Amino acid sequence: MxxxxxxxxxxxxxxxxxxxxxxxxxxxxxxxxxxxxxxxxxxxxxxxxxxxxxxxxxxxxxxxxxxxxxxxxxxxxxxxxxxxxxxxxxxxxxxxxxxxxxxxxxxxxxxxxxxxxxxxxxxxxxxxxxxxxxxxxLSPMVFAVRDPNIKTLDDMAGLTTLSNPINYEYGMIENYNEKYPDKAIELKTTSDITMADAFKMVASGQVDSYSCYDGSFDAVNDEAGTGLYKTNVVLCESxxxxxxxxxxxxxxxxxxxxxxxxxxxxxxxxxxxxxxxxxxxxxxxxxxxxxxxxx
Known part of the structure; x- marks a missing residue:
């Protein structure tokens, strides 16, 4: 060996x-x-x-x-x-x-x-x-949100989400909006921001949501002390x-x-x-x- x-x-x-x-x-x-x-x-x-x-x-x-x-x-x-x-x-x-x-x-x-x-x-x-x-x-993805009643992509319709345009997830949401225009999620662009800071922006009401891996949510939510909720697994990265x-x-x-x-x-x-x-x-x-x- x-x-x-x-x-x-x-x-x-x-x-x-x-x-x-x-x-x-x-x-x-x-x-x-x-x-x-x-x-x-x-x-x-x-x-x-x-x-x-x-x-x-x-x-x-x-x-x-x-x-x-x-x-x-x-x-x-x-x-x-x-x-x-x-x-x-x-x-x-x-x-x-x-x-x-x-x-x-x-x-x-x-x-x-x-x-x-x-x-x-x-x-x-x-x-x-x-x-x-x-x-x-397959990597399961969720959205970090303030409202515990938001669970599905349908619930996300019309809400804002934070994403960096160079990130793969940005392209996924962009394509989702093109495919389902009546359920579109409004993309708010960002750069040079940590995941914990993104959670804080959601918690403060600057944006409605932030997409992340299901396995990362709890640790970041605890670290940032934001008290956010997560949706169901709504997207998967291959x-x-x-x-x-x-x-x-x-x-x-x-x-x-x-x-x-x-x-x-x-x-x-x-x-x-x-x-x-x-x-x-x-x-x-x-x-x-x-x-x-x-x-």
């Missing part, structure tokens, strides 16, 4: 970008963070034959990818990668971890063929990378494995396996194991970015 480093990065990439960090960086942009030195934490997949594929993830984003007490890479992304590796005869995954920005750079340069960190296929990224057709995860542009054959092979795993239920079982819920069945009826962004 490859050498593993027992010292994790302490800040979750998702929490950095969506919570404590500046939203102007954008969840889909390559954040302009200072690149740290590569981490040597790694985990081999199940295959021991075939072409070796350099796979990178970020080890500070639990429950998706992080280090356990022994310094082993663990989490949903890692388990899915290992399961895909088990089913691929022509490839063998060498899974390692790196600072988020360095990971993206490595994939662009070709020193890594595949990266995974709950990534969305933004227009900016699609210019530089290729993605599977099949998402390997997240994908991302590849160097030259790796079309690898991408197609991984995509085929993911579709098999989705069909036989094994992908949902891994989600239930690592995330506490089979996201593919639990959110099957929730409006997704695939429906909004690909029409």
């Amino acid at each position: 490859a050498k593993q480093n027992a010292t994790p990065y302490m800040i979750s990439r998702r929490n950095f970008l969506k919570g404590a960090g500046i939203l102007g960086l954008g969840v889909f942009g390559v954040a302009s963070l200072s690149g740290c030195a590569p981490d040597s934490s790694s985990a081999t997949g199940g295959s021991d034959s075939g072409k070796t594929v350099s796979v990178l993830t970020y080890n500070g984003n639990p429950p998706y990818c992080s280090l356990d007490k022994e310094g082993n890479l663990v989490g949903y992304d890692v388990d899915v990668l290992k399961a895909v590796d088990e089913r691929l005869d022509d490839y063998s995954f060498d899974i390692d971890s790196m600072d988020f920005t360095a990971m993206i750079t490595a994939c662009e340069s070709g020193s890594a063929e595949l990266v995974s960190c709950q990534l969305v296929p933004s227009e900016e990224r699609k210019e530089k990378f290729i993605f599977c057709e099949e998402p390997f995860c 997240t994908y494995f991302m590849f160097n542009k030259e790796q079309t054959e690898l991408r197609d092979a991984v995509d085929k396996v993911l579709k098999e795993m989705k069909g036989d239920g094994s992908l949902g079982k891994l989600a239930e194991q690592d995330l506490g819920v089979d996201v593919f069945t639990a959110y099957a009826d929730v409006l997704s970015d695939n429906e909004l962004m690909n029409d």
Whole structure:
């Protein structure tokens, strides 16, 4: 097994970008963070034959990818990668971890063929990378609101919501408004604001709502002391494995396996194991970015 480093990065990439960090960086942009030195934490997949594929993830984003007490890479992304590796005869995954920005750079340069960190296929990224057709995860989203009676997208009609135009979520809501003009949500633009400050703007009445990941709501609401409520899960972001542009054959092979795993239920079982819920069945009826962004 490859050498593993027992010292994790302490800040979750998702929490950095969506919570404590500046939203102007954008969840889909390559954040302009200072690149740290590569981490040597790694985990081999199940295959021991075939072409070796350099796979990178970020080890500070639990429950998706992080280090356990022994310094082993663990989490949903890692388990899915290992399961895909088990089913691929022509490839063998060498899974390692790196600072988020360095990971993206490595994939662009070709020193890594595949990266995974709950990534969305933004227009900016699609210019530089290729993605599977099949998402390997769904991220449930809610709106932070002052009124506990606001639960659905229908309830959100005519209300204002705060979002940065460079964020993926802004595009989702914009497309939602185009698709459902009679239920449109008024977008109020912002930049350079933390998630906690966005919650405070909702609490003060400057704006009616703010979209966020369901799993982030409680921590930020407590941190900001805003006493807000959250809607039901009303939107889902689909997240994908991302590849160097030259790796079309690898991408197609991984995509085929993911579709098999989705069909036989094994992908949902891994989600239930690592995330506490089979996201593919639990959110099957929730409006997704695939429906909004690909029409």
